[in-house]
Amino acid sequence: MSPSPSSRFRQQLIVAPAVLGLALVAACSNSSSSTGGGGGGSATLAGDCAEYQPYAGHSGTTVTMFASILSPESDSLQQSWAKFSSCTGIKISYEGSNDFESQLPVRVNGGQAPDLAIIPQPGLLAQMVKTGQVKKPDATTVANENKWSPVWKTYGSVDGVFYAAPMSANMKSLVWYSPSAFKKAGYQVPTTWADLMKLSDTIAKSGTNGSKPWCGGIGSGTATGWPATDWLEEVVLGGQGGDVYDQWVSHKIKFSDPQITGAMQTVANWMQNPAWVNGGFGDVKSIATTTFQDAGGPILTGKCWMLQQASFYEAQWPKGTKVGPDGDVYAFHLPAVNPAIxxxxxxxxxxxxxxxxxxxxxAVQDYLSTAAWADSRIKVPNATGWVSANQGVDKSLYTDPIDQLSAAELTDPTATFRFDASDMMPAAVGSGQEWKSLTAWFAEGQSIQQTARDIDSAWPQ
Structure with a gap:
């Protein structure tokens, strides 16, 4: 599942106004005597603010925004639109919640919908569209989507109708590790699944002081379980290929079918192997109670060697952690289970x-769909771990090695790319029963067969 992320930073509720960088106001002066005000004026923006002219005329208004993105990522997000806000006079009142997936439907159905929501799951988007309250983007926002690969527009569409503009992308198929620890131990980065499993076994047999090859955590507030959906998705995609993956997303292939239960067994051999997990935390069951934010910490203390987690995990490393090929931590591409994929x-x-x-x-939705906004988000100081698949983005702006790696993989035309499966499934399944059942699979040792049956039974008729 895509945290976003996402579903990503879920430790506390954050409600914060997004009007930052007020020092920008002087530079972004309004040269017109008309100040707009709710769209009623025709302000002319001058100086550094001139680039925001298409969004002028709404000074003094407020746009509410609701999402699952919490600090530290939400801090960078708000900085990315600070100049837009100060120049146009449109205040963006941002709220992030660790209960986003459950609270958004409640608010929408209760007549308390936000003006804008950042939705990381196409399945949840489809659920919201059914309420009849989602507004179609205007023509300029639709035109901005030409800078994205066409498939991204389908992810923001329901029944062929475009509703939601893609904002960001993240690379899931990564394994975090310590280059310095690998070098000291004489380990090489594996390029095949067989080599990855062999390395895991080697580390397990040579481990001391409780060190294990893998650490992991699927705790995430009301979204607990989502990292386990990623592990399963990686194995299905890398083992069965895109066609089986697509049929699984649409439930033409069920969780209880051999292709998927076989993939679950591969995950069990990997992330439920008591000799391999959960370095620094405990046994297999501790994966269910360890938060995904904390999961990678033992890599820095030598208690575990690897963590499968997305590109956005970079924001979770402590300040001062050097990220790079010769740094404290870095990441490599998770190899395909089947080398033919x-x-x-x-x-x-x-x-x-x-x-x-x-x-x-x-105006806000339109601005956030532009390459110009994506550039501004990338340029936020010390705000790594965020990339865009918008092909209009200036790739030279990526200075962080993980962001560079992710951007290259996400725009690689030869890749077998698929969007997070649980995010594509109906919300009752992908961000509901699957989270619950996979958590029980880890926490209670529930069987693969029972876990699969429980998820299949939640599929809407």
């Missing part, structure tokens, strides 16, 4: 969805 890449993303069609709301 060319370069499997699982990714996730987020989609800006409007529940209001007020002019200022459309």
């Amino acid at each position: 060319p370069n499997p890449v699982e990714g996730g993303g987020e989609f800006v969805t409007a529940f209001s069609d007020r002019p200022e709301v459309r």
Whole structure:
């Protein structure tokens, strides 16, 4: 499942106004006597603010935004639109919640929908569209989607109708490790699944002081379980290929079918092997109670060697951690289970969805769909771990090695790319029963067969 992410930073509730960088106001002066005000004026923006002219005329308005993105990522997000906000006078009141997936439907059905929501699951988007309250983007936002690969537009569409503009992308198929620890031990980065499993066995047999080859955590508030969905998706995509993956997403192939239960057994051999996990935390069951944010910590203390987690995990390393090929931590591409599958890449993303069609709301949604906004998000200082699949983005702006790696993989035309499966499934399954059942699989030792049956039974008729 795509945390976003996402579903990503879920330790606390954060409600914060997004009007940052007020020092920018002087530079972004309004040269017109008309100040807009709710779209009623025709302000002319000058100086550094001139680039925001298409969004002028709405000074003094507020747009509410609701998402699952919490600090530290939400801090960078708000900085990315600070100049837009100060120049246009549109205040973006941002709220992040670790209960986003459960609270958004409650708010929408209760008449308390936000103006904009950042939805990381196409399945949840489809659920919201059924309420009749999602507003279609305007023509300029639709035109901006030409900078994305066409498949991304389908992820923001329901029944062939485009509703939500893609905002970000993340690379899921990564394994975090310590280059310095590997070098000291004489380990090589594996390039095949067989080599990865062999390395895991070697580390397990030579481990001391409780060190294990793998660490992991699937705790994430009300979204507990989502990292386990990623492990299963990686194995299905890298073992069975894109066609089986697609049929699984649509339930033409069920969880109880041999292709998927076989993949679950591969995951069990890997992440439920008591000799291999959970370095620094405990036994297999401890994976269910360890938060995904904390999961990689033991890599820095030598208690575990590897963590399978997405590109956005970079934001979780402590300040001062050097990330890079010669750093404290880095990441390599998770190899395909089946070497016949060319370069499997699982990714996730987020989609800006409007529940209001007020002019200022459309202005914000439109701006966030542009390559210019994506560039500004990339340029936020010390805000690594975020990439865009928008092909209009200036790739030279990526200075972080993980961001460079992720951007290259996500735009690779030869990759077997698929969007996070659980995010594509109906919300009752992908961000509901599957989270619950996979958590029980780890926490209670529930059988593969029972876990699969429980998830299949939740599929909407």
